[in-house]
Amino acid sequence: MTTRQTAGLGHMIGGKVAPAAVVIFGASGDLTHRKILPAFYHLQKNGHLPEGMAIVGFARRDQSEPQFREGLRQALEDHSHTHPIDNAVWASLEPHIYYQKGDLANPEDYVRLAERLRTLPEAAAFGRNHLYYLATAPNFFPIVAENLGKAGLDAREGTGGYRRLIVEKPFGTDLPSARALNQILHQYFPEPCIFRIDHYLGKENVQNLLYFRFANSIFEPLWDRRYIDHVQITVAETQTIGTRGAYYETAGASRDMLQNHLMQLFTLIAMEPPASLEAESIRDEKVKVLRSVPTPTPEEVLRNSVRAQYGPGILNGKTVRPYREEDRVSRRSLVETYVCLRLEVDNWRWSGVPFYLRTGKALGHQYTEICIVFHRAPCVLFAHNLKRIARNWLKIRIQPIEGIHMIFNTKVPGQPAIEEARMDFYYRRQDHYFPEAYERLLLDALNGESTLFTRSDEVEQAWRIIDAVQAAWREEDLDRLPLYAPGSMGPVEAEELLRREGRRWGDPPCEQEEELRE
Known part of the structure; x- marks a missing residue:
């Protein structure tokens, strides 16, 4: 079975985005190593990241930048969906990965983060384009948003560029907590700047x-x-x-x-x-x-x-x-x-x-x-069959x-009887690259394409x-x-x-x- 290529839902995997600084809060955690960093590696490998991109990990762990990079390199070996790892691709991405030690609850560490972003070698390229990924426990979502606001890193200023926030699930624990969280986030990031991620949509x-x-x-x-x-x-x-x-x-x-x-x-x-x-x-x-x-x-x-x-x-x-x-x-x-x-x-x-x-x-x-x-189809025509006609x-x-997969009824060869048959289509038989969910979602967030995110x-x-x-x-x-x-x-x-x-x-x-x- 073959398919004809057409445009995809949300942003297509194709073309490059504007340079940006991506700040990953909770960068020492499992999500960063298993999903986020491998996604950026594959975006780089497939030519979707522009010159001037920077990735900044923000976490409490006391480690050097080389140690942080080495941990991410090992994560690629463990979690990438393609092997072997292309050393040339990693070599092109690694110099643009940085580490900023900081406490999520300490406003002063966000001031230091703002200064770091202004002085990165790529700062002239990405300007005010910042994408913040909250790979943290949910109780830190409002804390991070508030501290970004105090440091002037939120989306309230309208002087060029963008400030966007990716929020992982769970988004609240019930309706009152979800409403309260929305109200807090909206103080610092308007709704179009908030990307609530559900990897199933990717x-x-x-x-x-x-x-x-x-x-x-x-x-x-x-x-x-x-x-x-x-x-x-x-x-x-x-x-x-x-x-x-x-x-x-x-x-x-x-x-x-x-x-x-x-x-x-x-x-x-x-x-x-x-x-x-x-x-x-x-x-x-x-x-x-x-x-x-x-x-x-x-x-x-x-x-x-x-x-x-x-x-x-x-x-x-x-x-x-x-x-x-x-x-x-x-x-x-x-x-x-x-x-x-x-x-x-x-x-x-x-x-x-x-x-x-x-x-x-x-x-x-x-x-x-x-x-x-x-x-079910009407069964009168096939009343001689002993078993009831199955649903499609x-x-x-x-x-x-x-x-x-489609399951339908058909005649049993050589007998006046009915049996179920099926037709199958498998995506993996197509000659296309299949991006992981986080690849598509990260690229969409960089592009400001919110179709695959939850409002x-x-x-x-x-x-x-x-x-x-x-x-x-x-x-x-x-x-x-x-x-x-x-x-x-x-x-x-x-x-x-x-x-x-x-x-x-x-x-x-x-x-x-x-x-x-x-």
Whole structure:
């Protein structure tokens, strides 16, 4: 199968950007080494960074600039998605990487940072163009913004250049905290200068969703309640919570994954056609979807949601202890490691069509997928068949094997019977370079292209829904949650949620898909 090349959603990977100083707060952390620095390396390798760029790491760790650079070089060896590392590319990038020791909570260190930026060799090239990446714990987001303002490094001045802020998730822990954080950030950075990053939006097949829907006349006419029975969105993870017990006790699967990643996929699948591919047109339509989801009552939440924890078992040949026995987890915890939620969109296109969103830890397969499940065809013509005609499925695989799969009914050769068949498209079979999500998102932020970033009202609308779910759960009189076996696809209660409406979850990826991809 071949494809014709066309423009991509957001900024295309192509062409260079204006020089800028990128300041990474929390530069000694895992995110910088695993994602951010490798992304800049690949942007440099592919010719997308201009002369005059500077990357400044800001952290408390006492280390020299050569030590900082050497740590990043080792991170490339460990985390780059291409090997071997091109020494010439690294040699062209390394001299423009700097380290500034500083305390995130100390305003005086930001004054020293401002002076450092003014005296860098590249300062004449990048001028006032500053991109700040908050690779820090969420409690530092408002502190960093305020201290940037005190040092005159914020976006309130309008004398040429730009000051932009990239903020990682989680953006708040509920609706009130998200609103409060927005208010603080807006004191120093107007909304167009804030880039709330969700790396799922940088994935190639997520960006393809709008093109697949609106550029194909064989699908767009079918994209509504008349033809679609229901939609499933799955983000399944095989990992346990690992060392993240303290964080997970405050977040759970609903705050960690449902409020952001799954809601992003949900809005892109359900949105109306935007007026254009401009950022605000697309983001307007995404917000309209969330606003069309009624705030569920406690009774609706308990009827249409499932939460559970993984119990003891064996996963990939290793013994897994139950969630309640993980490090830094309460032995009486009611925090979910699995969540399934049924939502409906109260508008003309989707009225009566359920959307099932699920995510969990310690599951049997690692994948992200959207399943569009169509209504059954009338069966009178094929009444002689012993089994009921299956629904048609359209599966959009986001990761790890990006592709689109169509499941349809066909005749069994030599028999008057029906069986399911499938057609498969795999992105990795195309002769294109596939940028990692952070490559695309960083390049878009440098260009001021906000399509693939989350707007403040979208964040708040998502929290409105999740807050209602959390409030209903708090009212339940439970002393433990249902357990599911590690290596399964979740609790039986999630299966029952669909079964009671005559539906079933889509099958996870099969082993043959790996073979087909090769």
